[in-house]
Amino acid sequence: MKKHTLETMISAEEIQTRIKALGQQISQDYANSQNELILVGLLRGSFIFMADLSRSITVGHEVDFMTASSYGNAVVSNRDVKILKDLDEDIRDKDVLIVEDIIDTGNTLSKVMAILKLRHPRSIEICTLLDKPSRREVAVPVKYIGFSIPDEFVVGYGIDYAQHYRHLPYIGHVTLLES
């Protein structure tokens, strides 16, 4: 890591309050889902958000994870996004809710959506903790957004800088220092 400072952008309390509201909204929207709801987390960044969001949703649901990357050893691929770890569950006829930590250009999610749609889910929506709308290159339909943020480099609550800081309970803003 380069020398940097770290300041709080979104506190742990603000995150928890927002997740409770998201959980209520999702629980209402999927009240008639008859336990066919499945949360699909994209690793690694979504692991903490997934744990808190899942516990804030009061309708029954499954939880599964996948790892997508734009390079590396692929199991399944669609253009330049590779699935490094695929889902364990079959999503046919299920209501899929993709759980993401941050959406930037939209490239990852647009490709993941395309791959998952081929598996014939009943529905597919996206829930992201953070959104950087000013960075979007590809439009993705995001139904649930925790916070819209400016184009700044953030860490914490699952999001890393060189694999560090994922454990922080808050979202921090990193500023690189001159060296």
Ligand SMILES: O=P(O)(O)OC[C@H]1O[C@H](OP(=O)(O)OP(=O)(O)O)[C@H](O)[C@@H]1O
């Ligand atoms: O909208 P995009 O421009 O495609 O970027 C967003 C993606 O980048 C981050 O993942 P990253 O590749 O850093 O992996 P990680 O989840 O393991 O940290 C993030 O978790 C999203 O999946």
Ligand SMILES: Nc1nc2[nH]cnc2c(=O)[nH]1
């Ligand atoms: N760690 C990290 N990854 C990102 N990917 C897209 N935006 C960001 C960000 O602000 N921080």
